[in-house]
Amino acid sequence: MLEFSRVLKECFWDIEISESEIMAIVSGKNFRKKQFVFEKILLNSTKMFKDLRIFSNEELMKLLKNMKVPSFNSNFIFRRKNLVEVYFFDSDLLIDELKWVA
Secondary structure (H helix, E strand, O other), X not given: OOOHHHXXXXXXXXXXXXXHHHHHHHHOOOHHHXXXXXXXXXXXXXXXXXXXXXXOHHHHHHHHHHOOXXXXXXXXXXXXXXXXXXXXXXXXXXXXXXXXOO
């Protein structure tokens, strides 16, 4: 399960939010708020794969498809997003340095 004290410290250090508020967002219907929580975890968590399991696979797929990689820090964000796509959905790995050379 999610280690909320670590997640709050790593991902939500810049805002005042509680464990119950995060759970309410994740289980709620407001997609914009879910996207916010998803992106905070994706960009800041040291245990990204484990922490993203807070979302169902269906929601995770929608959140990934809806995410736009900004121009600021785009290489870092693109890599983390692609790693999640590969890990959860067996998508193509687009990071050349991590591909196996045959």
